[in-house]
Amino acid sequence: MNRATEDLRRTGILDRIVPVGSRMPAFALADHDGRRVDSDALLAGGPLVLSFFRGSW
Numbered sequence: 431m432n433r434a435t436e437d438l439r440r441t442g443i444l445d446r447i448v449p450v451g452s453r454m455p456a457f458a459l460a461d462h463d464g465r466r467v468d469s470d471a472l473l474a475g476g477p478l479v480l481s482f483f484r485g486s487w
Contacts, residue, residue: 454480 448454458468472478 454469456469458466461467469478
């Protein structure tokens with residue numbers, strides 16, 4: 431895990447992340463059923479929390 435983390439850091443990924451506390455850019459992604467999910471539509475219903483999972487299911 432440490433090696434994988436260092437490999438990611440060496441790619442320069444940290445220069446491209448959205449800083450903590452910043453507003454996330456609007457986005458649209460497919461959900462688990464392949465339907466389009468739009469962040470603006472979700473935010474219209476209230477605060478939005480995103481959780482990212484890395485790995486295979």
